[in-house]
Amino acid sequence: MxxxxxxxxxxxxxxxxxxxxxxxxxxxxxxxAPIAITAPQLPQVTAEPRGKPYFAARLEEARQVVADCTHGSVRGDECSNAEQAVVEAEGRDRFKRFLGN
Structure with missing residues (x-):
């Protein structure tokens, strides 16, 4: 028992x-238990697109941006600004050659 x-x-x-x-x-x-520590959310800094005067001063960079735009790796206003700068520079060059300068 x-x-x-x-x-x-x-x-x-x-x-x-x-x-x-x-x-x-x-x-x-x-x-x-391990504690998951996350960093505080930082505000997203969006860089403004570079303007046409910037690309007019730097034509090689503008041509590179235009090439990247055709491949799709760059988008937005920078594409149009760079393209305008390149087209205007090529137009000035053609005009100078036409005048013989």
């Missing part, structure tokens, strides 16, 4: 121990 009572006490102790372990698991693990 004593063996039967001891077995019941052991089983009750195991059930209480496992129950307490499952109940306290979130509390015990949470302080030791």
């Amino acid at each position: 004593i063996q039967g009572k001891a077995l019941i006490v052991v089983l009750i102790a195991l059930v209480i121990g496992f129950g307490a372990g499952f109940a306290l698991r979130p509390i015990v693990i949470a302080p030791n």
Whole structure:
């Protein structure tokens, strides 16, 4: 009879121990769990497109931007500004050659 009572006490102790372990698991693990730290969101800085005067002063860069625009790697207002600068520069060159200067 004593063996039967001891077995019941052991089983009750195991059930209480496992129950307490499952109940306290979130509390015990949470302080030791790695905390995901994220950087604060920075405001997006959008650079304004470079203007036609910029590209007129730097024709090689303008030609490179126009080439990138045709391949699709550059988009937006810079494409049109660079293209206008290149077209105007080529027009001035043609006009100078026409006049013989």
